[in-house]
Amino acid sequence: MGRKLLLEKAHVEGIRTYEVYRREGGYRSVEKALKMAPADIVEEVKKSGLRGRGGAGFPTGMKWSFIAKPEGIPRHLVCNADESEPGTFKDRYLMEFIPHLLIEGMIVSSFALGSNASYIYIRGEYAWVAEILENAIAEARQNGWLGKNIQGSGFDCEMYVHRGAGAYICGEETALIESLEGKRGNPRIKPPFPAIKGAWERPTVVNNVETLAAVVPIMNIGGEEYAKIGVGKSTGTKLISACGNINKPGIYEIDMTISVEEFIFSEEYCGGIPNGKKLKACIPGGSSVPILPQNLLLTTAKGEKRMMNYESLSDGGFATGSMMGSGGFIVLDEDQCVVRHTMTLARFYHHESCGQCSPCREGTGWMERVLKNIETGKGKMSDIDLLWDIQRKIEGNTICPLGDAAAWPIAAAIRHFRDEFEWHIKNPEEAQRRNYGLAHYADPIHVPTPPVTA
Amino acid sequence: MITFSQEKLAKVAELISHYPQGRQKSALLPVLHLAQDEFGGWLDTPVMDYVAGLLNIEPIEVYEVASFYSMYNLKPVGKFMFEVCQTGPCMLNGSDNIIDYIKQKLNIKVGETTADGMFTLKTVECLGACGYAPMMQLGKNYREHLTKEKVDAIIEECRAKAN
Amino acid sequence: MADEVKAPPANFKVTIDNITIEVAPGTTILTAAREIGGDVTPPAMCFYSKLQGSGGKCRTCLVEVAAGSTADPRPMPKLVASCRTTVMDGMIVKNITSDKVKDARAGVVEFLLLNHPLDCPICDQAGECHLQDLGYEHGKEGTRYEFPRRTFEKEDIGPYIQLHMTRCILCYRCTYVADQLTDKRVHGILDRGEHAEISTYISKAIENDFSGNMIDVCPVGALTDKTFRFKNRVWFTKPVDAHRNCENPKCCGKTTLWLRGEEVFRVTARKDQWGEVQSFDGKPGWICNTCRFDKKETKDWTIEGPTLINRHSVIAQGHYVGVIKPKETLQEVMGGREPLLLMDIHDVSEVNKLNIDLSKIQGPAHSNDFNK
Ligand SMILES: Cc1cc2nc3c(=O)[nH]c(=O)nc-3n(C[C@H](O)[C@H](O)[C@H](O)COP(=O)(O)O)c2cc1C
Ligand code: SF4
Ligand code: SF4
Ligand code: FES
Ligand code: FES
Numbered sequence: 001m002g003r004k005l006l007l008e009k010a011h012v013e014g015i016r017t018y019e020v021y022r023r024e025g026g027y028r029s030v031e032k033a034l035k036m037a038p039a040d041i042v043e044e045v046k047k048s049g050l051r052g053r054g055g056a057g058f059p060t061g062m063k064w065s066f067i068a069k070p071e072g073i074p075r076h077l078v079c080n081a082d083e084s085e086p087g088t089f090k091d092r093y094l095m096e097f098i099p100h101l102l103i104e105g106m107i108v109s110s111f112a113l114g115s116n117a118s119y120i121y122i123r124g125e126y127a128w129v130a131e132i133l134e135n136a137i138a139e140a141r142q143n144g145w146l147g148k149n150i151q152g153s154g155f156d157c158e159m160y161v162h163r164g165a166g167a168y169i170c171g172e173e174t175a176l177i178e179s180l181e182g183k184r185g186n187p188r189i190k191p192p193f194p195a196i197k198g199a200w201e202r203p204t205v206v207n208n209v210e211t212l213a214a215v216v217p218i219m220n221i222g223g224e225e226y227a228k229i230g231v232g233k234s235t236g237t238k239l240i241s242a243c244g245n246i247n248k249p250g251i252y253e254i255d256m257t258i259s260v261e262e263f264i265f266s267e268e269y270c271g272g273i274p275n276g277k278k279l280k281a282c283i284p285g286g287s288s289v290p291i292l293p294q295n296l297l298l299t300t301a302k303g304e305k306r307m308m309n310y311e312s313l314s315d316g317g318f319a320t321g322s323m324m325g326s327g328g329f330i331v332l333d334e335d336q337c338v339v340r341h342t343m344t345l346a347r348f349y350h351h352e353s354c355g356q357c358s359p360c361r362e363g364t365g366w367m368e369r370v371l372k373n374i375e376t377g378k379g380k381m382s383d384i385d386l387l388w389d390i391q392r393k394i395e396g397n398t399i400c401p402l403g404d405a406a407a408w409p410i411a412a413a414i415r416h417f418r419d420e421f422e423w424h425i426k427n428p429e430e431a432q433r434r435n436y437g438l439a440h441y442a443d444p445i446h447v448p449t450p451p452v453t454a
Numbered sequence: 455m456i457t458f459s460q461e462k463l464a465k466v467a468e469l470i471s472h473y474p475q476g477r478q479k480s481a482l483l484p485v486l487h488l489a490q491d492e493f494g495g496w497l498d499t500p501v502m503d504y505v506a507g508l509l510n511i512e513p514i515e516v517y518e519v520a521s522f523y524s525m526y527n528l529k530p531v532g533k534f535m536f537e538v539c540q541t542g543p544c545m546l547n548g549s550d551n552i553i554d555y556i557k558q559k560l561n562i563k564v565g566e567t568t569a570d571g572m573f574t575l576k577t578v579e580c581l582g583a584c585g586y587a588p589m590m591q592l593g594k595n596y597r598e599h600l601t602k603e604k605v606d607a608i609i610e611e612c613r614a615k616a617n
Numbered sequence: 618m619a620d621e622v623k624a625p626p627a628n629f630k631v632t633i634d635n636i637t638i639e640v641a642p643g644t645t646i647l648t649a650a651r652e653i654g655g656d657v658t659p660p661a662m663c664f665y666s667k668l669q670g671s672g673g674k675c676r677t678c679l680v681e682v683a684a685g686s687t688a689d690p691r692p693m694p695k696l697v698a699s700c701r702t703t704v705m706d707g708m709i710v711k712n713i714t715s716d717k718v719k720d721a722r723a724g725v726v727e728f729l730l731l732n733h734p735l736d737c738p739i740c741d742q743a744g745e746c747h748l749q750d751l752g753y754e755h756g757k758e759g760t761r762y763e764f765p766r767r768t769f770e771k772e773d774i775g776p777y778i779q780l781h782m783t784r785c786i787l788c789y790r791c792t793y794v795a796d797q798l799t800d801k802r803v804h805g806i807l808d809r810g811e812h813a814e815i816s817t818y819i820s821k822a823i824e825n826d827f828s829g830n831m832i833d834v835c836p837v838g839a840l841t842d843k844t845f846r847f848k849n850r851v852w853f854t855k856p857v858d859a860h861r862n863c864e865n866p867k868c869c870g871k872t873t874l875w876l877r878g879e880e881v882f883r884v885t886a887r888k889d890q891w892g893e894v895q896s897f898d899g900k901p902g903w904i905c906n907t908c909r910f911d912k913k914e915t916k917d918w919t920i921e922g923p924t925l926i927n928r929h930s931v932i933a934q935g936h937y938v939g940v941i942k943p944k945e946t947l948q949e950v951m952g953g954r955e956p957l958l959l960m961d962i963h964d965v966s967e968v969n970k971l972n973i974d975l976s977k978i979q980g981p982a983h984s985n986d987f988n989k
Contacts, residue, residue, distance in 0.1 A: 074474075083582045084580060084582060085580075086541045086542050086543055086579075086580040086584060087542070087543050087580075087584050088582065088584070089582045089583055089584055089585055089586075091582075092582050092583075117472075117474075119472075123582065124483075124487070124523070124525045125525065125581050125582070125591055125596075126582065127594040127595075128594055128595060158472075160472040162472070162480075162483070162484065163483060163484055163487060164483065164523070165483050165486065165487065165523035165524070165525040165526055166523045166524035166525035166526075167522065167523050167524065167809070168579070168580075179483065180480060181477065181479065181480050182479040182480045182481060182482030182483060182509075182519065183479075183482075183515075183518075183519060184518055184519055184522040184806070184809070185522060185523075189672070189673035189674075189698070189701050200473075200474050200477055200480075241584065241585055242585065243543045243546075243584040243585040243587065244543055244546045244547075244584075245546055245547075249584075249585035249586070249587075250585050251585070283542075287541075287542060287580075328584070330542060330543050330546070330584070332546060336546055340545065341542050341545065341546065344540065344541050344542045344545050345541070345542050347540075347541075347579070348541050348542070348579045348580060350810065350811065351579050351810065352579065352810070353809070353810040353811065354522075354809055354810065354813075355787065355806075355808075355809050355810040355811060355812070355813035356674050356787070357673075357674050357675070357676050358674070358675055358676055358725055358728045358729050358786065358787075359676055359724065359725060359728050361728075361787070361810060361811055361813070362728035362729070362731045362732065362811065363728055364810070364811070365810070365811045366731065366762060366764075369764050386761060392724075393720075393721065393724030393725075393727070393728070394724075396694075396695045396696065396721075397676055397679060397695075397696060397721050397724065397725065398676070399673060399674065399676075399698075499818070499819055512801060512802055512803070513803075513818075514802055514803055514804060514805045514817065514818065515802075515805070517805065517807060517818040518805040518806055518807060521807040521808045521809070521818075522807075522808070522809045
C-alpha cells in the first residue's frame with residue numbers, strides 16, 4: 001500500500017470542519033512556516049522536487065523563485081481550481097472532502113510568496129464546493145489563521161473564493177487572471193509572464209489545487225523526505241482520477257512507483273475492466289494527452305514496463321508515449337469506439353476555444369465536423385490525411401496551449417488507430433451498428449513502429 | 455425597475471471589497487451569478503445594464519463577458535435545467551442513452567424547454583465528475599451515476615418541488 | 618577582469634532572412650523587418666503599431682527564431698508571433714527563408730479564409746483588402762472546407778459605418794480604437810470560439826467623434842464607410858492628399874480624398890506603406906468623423922497632390938498619374954525575385970464567376986451588377 005500524504009485523513013469523520021482538522025494535526029505547517037524566512041520555504045519546496053500538478057509539471061519551487069518583487073507593489077497567489085480537463089476530477093475531491101488542507105497549503109505558500117490577498121479561482125459549476133471553501137475560510141479566519149497578524153507573526157493574509165462561469169480556457173493561467181479581473185477568458189500574449197505582471201498588473205503565481213495542498217506535507221516532513229518518495233524527477237505522491245471503463249472509478253493517491261498495469265488491474269486501485277472485457281486503450285493524463293493502445297500503454301517501445309510517473313508515461317515521446325498531464329486517467333474497453341471518443345474530445349475543444357487566434361478558432365470546429373462525418377458514415381479516405389494536416393497546422397501556432405491540446409488527441413488517435421478510422425470509412429453502415437473492437441491492439445507483445453512525426 | 459434587495463446590495467459591496475481598489479470590475483462574474491439567481495434564471499439586457507451601473511463599467515463590457523461564459527443564460531430557461539454532460543468519459547458510460555431517454559421522456563429536443571416551462575434540456579461539456587458518469591448538473595448540484603430510473607425519480611422530484 | 622560589467626549594446630543586431638540590421642532594444646521582430654522592408658517583412662493582419670495591446674492574434678506574422686541571441690543561441694522551439702516578440706542582440710530570424718514558416722502561414726491563411734464569404738466583387742474593401750493580398754501571396758487555390766460557411770445576423774450600427782460580420786477576421790483592432798480613441802466603447806466581441814463576433818449586442822449606433830477610424834484600421838471589408846458604399850470601386854477613384862483646418866483638436870486634418878472628377882467619394886486617414894494611419898510629428902494621424910463623413914466637397918479641402926500608393930495591393934497595379942508601366946520583366950522589377958503568385962480573380966472568388974466577367978460590364982462595376 002502506497003504512502004498517502006494528501007488523502008490520509010480525508011475520510012476521518014468530520015474532517016471538513018476546522019475542529020476535527022486541527023485535532024488531526026492540521027495547520028501545523030503554518031506554525032512551522034511562520035517561524036521561517038519566506039526564502040527558506042521556497043528552498044524547502046525546491047528541495048522537495050514538487051512539480052506542478054495542473055498539467056505542465058513545472059517545478060513549483062523554481063516557479064516561485066521567478067516572482068518579481070518590485071518595491072511597493074502587492075503580489076498575489078492564485079489557486080487554479082478551474083479543473084475542466086475531461087477525465088480530471090481530483091481537485092474537486094480534495095476541496096470537497098478536506099478543504100482545510102488547501103487553505104493551509106495556501107497560507108504557507110502566500111507567506112512564502114508575500115501575498116496578502118490570495119484567491120481560489122474555482123470553476124463555476126462547482127457551486128457547492130465554493131460554499132464549502134468559503135465556510136472553511138471563515139473558520140480559519142475565526143481561529144486566527146487568516147486576517148491580520150496571523151498567529152502573532154505580523155503576516156496579514158486574506159483569502160477569497162472567485163467562481164468562474166463555465167469556460168475550460170480559464171484553466172490556462174493567463175485566461176484565469178483575465179477572468180479574475182472580470183473579463184472574457186482570453187489568454188494573454190506572453191511575455192510578460194504572470195510572475196512579472198499578472199493579476200491587476202501585479203506579480204502573480206498561479207498554482208493548481210493539488211500543488212498547493214502538497215506544500216503541507218512538504219513542510220511537515222521536510223523537502224528532502226518528500227523527495228525520497230517516488231522515483232527520479234517524479235517525487236511525492238500524485239492524485240490520479242480514474243474513469244471510463246473500470247470497476248472502481250475514483251481518486252487514487254499513488255506514490256509514482258507503481259506500474260500502469262498494476263494501477264488498472266489491482267484491487268487496490270481501478271480493479272480491472274468491468275464485465276470481463278479487455279483493455280483497448282487509455283488516455284493516461286487528461287483528454288489533451290495522447291491516447292495509447294493497450295500494448296504501448298503497458299509496455300514502452302523499449303519493452304520496459306510502463307510506470308505511473310512523469311518520465312515513464314512520456315517515454316517514447318509522442319510517437320509511442322504519452323504524458324502524466326493532470327492525472328486524468330481515462331480507460332476504454334474493447335467495445336469502445338476510438339473514432340467516437342475522439343469526436344467527443346474534438347467537440348469539447350471546439351466548444352471551449354476562446355476564439356482569439358485563427359488556427360484554433362477555425363481549426364477546432366473544422367476537425368470536429370470532419371470527425372463527425374467519419375463517425376456518422378459520411379467520411380472519405382482523404383479525410384484522415386486532412387485531419388492530420390489540420391491538427392499539424394494548429395499545433396504550436398497558437399497563442400495558448402489549448403490549440404496543442406486540441407491537436408494532440410486527434411494526432412494520437414490517427415497515429416495509433418488509423419485502421420479503425422479506415423474501417424469506419426469503408427464500412428459506413430456497419431460502423432453505425434457495431435464497433436471495431438480490439439483488432440491487434442490487445443496483443444501486448446507486438447509493438448508497432450508508427451511513423452515518427454514531430 | 456430592476457434592483458437588488460438591500461441584502462443583495464450588501465453582498466455586492468462585499469464582493470467588490472475582495473479586489474483591489476478601483477478594480478471593481480473584477481467582481482463582474484460573481485455579481486452576474488447573483489443577478490441570474492435573482493432575476494429569473496437568465497440575464498436580460500436591462501439586468502446586465504443594471505449590473506454595469508453597479509460596477510461602474512460600460513454595458514458592452516458586461517455583454518462581452520456574459521456571452522463568453524456558458525453558465526450565463528441570455529435567453530429564458532425552464533424552471534429546472536438538466537445539463538447533461540456528453541464528453542468522452544461520460545460517453546463511455548452511456549451518456550448518449552441518458553440524453554435520448556430525457557428527450558423522449560420530456561418530448562423535447564436538446565436546447566428546448568417543455569411547454570409548461572418546467573424543464574430545459576441542455577448538453578454540456580465535461581463538468582469534472584467523469585468518475586461518476588453519466589451525470590448532469592441540476593441547479594447548484596450534480597446528479598451522478600444516472601440511470602433511466604434515476605432520471606424518472608429526478609423528474610418526479612422536480613415536479614413535486616414545483617407544486 | 619571577469620567581474621567587469623559590460624554595458625549592454627546601445628543597439629541590438631538582428632539578422633532576418635540573412636539581412637542584418639541594428640535596432641533599438643525593445644523593438645519587435647516585425648518592426649525590425651519593416652525597417653528592412655520588402656518580402657522580408659511578415660504580413661500582419663492584427664498588429665497595428667498605433668494601437669496599444671494589438672497583435673498576437675491572427676498568427677500570419679509567425680516567424681522562426683533560429684537563434685535566440687548571442688548570449689543564448691538556442692533556437693526557439695515554436696514559431697513566434699513577430700509582432701509581439703522583441704529582438705535580442707544577435708538574434709537570427711527566418712521568415713521567407715523558412716519552410717516551416719511558409720507552411721504555417723499557408724495554414725493560417727487557409728484558416729482565415731475558411732469561413733470568409735469570398736464576396737470580393739461586391740465588397741467595398743476590394744482592392745485595398747489585406748486579406749485579399751494575403752490570399753494572393755500565400756494562399757492555395759480552392760478550399761478543402763466542405764461545410765456551410767458561418768453566417769451572422771445582420772446588425773445596424775448607425776448611419777456611418779457598415780458592419781459585415783462574415784468578413785471579420787477578429788483582429789480586435791476596432792475594439793482597441795473604440796477603447797483608445799473614443800470616450801465610450803459601445804461595441805465589442807461577443808460570444809466565444811467560432812461564434813465570436815463584433816457586435817453592440819442590441820444594435821446601438823456607433824457615433825463617437827472618432828469612431829470612423831475603425832474603418833481605416835479594419836484590415837478587411839467588415840467595417841466600411843456607409844457614405845461611400847456602393848458608390849464606386851476604389852480603383853476607379855483617384856486618391857489625392859488634402860488637408861483642412863479641423864476645429865477638433867484631436868483630429869489631424871490631413872487626409873486622403875478619393876476623387877472621381879471633382880466629386881469626393883470618400884475621405885480616409887492617410888496610410889503608410891504598411892496600411893497603417895500615417896504619423897505626423899510622432900502622433901498618429903487619426904481623423905474625426907466630421908472630416909471623414911461630412912466634408913464631401915473639394916472646396917472643403919486644400920488639395921496637396923496625388924497620393925503615392927506604395928503598397929503592393931491591387932490598387933497599386935492600377936493606372937495612376939505619373940506611374941509608368943515597366944517594360945522589363947517582372948523579375949527585373951522585383952530585384953531578381955519571382956512574384957510569389959500571379960492569380961486570376963476567378964480562382965479565388967466564388968461570386969465573380971466567368972459568366973459575370975468584370976470586363977464585360979460597362980463603366981465602373983457596381984454591386985448590383987452581381988445578383989449577390
Ligand atoms: C487550456 C488549458 C487548461 C488548463 N486547465 C487547468 C486546470 O483546469 N487546472 C489547473 O490547475 N491547471 C490548468 N492548466 C495549467 C495552467 O495553465 C497552469 O500551468 C497551472 O495552473 C500551473 O499550476 P501548477 O504549476 O501548480 O501545475 C491549463 C492549461 C491550459 C493551456
Ligand atoms: S489557442 Fe484557442 S483558446 Fe488559446 S488563445 Fe488561441 S483561440 Fe484562444
Ligand atoms: S471588424 Fe474589422 S477591425 Fe474589427 S475585429 Fe473584425 S476585422 Fe478587425
Ligand atoms: S466527461 Fe462528463 S463529467 Fe467529465
Ligand atoms: S500580426 Fe502578429 S499575430 Fe497578427
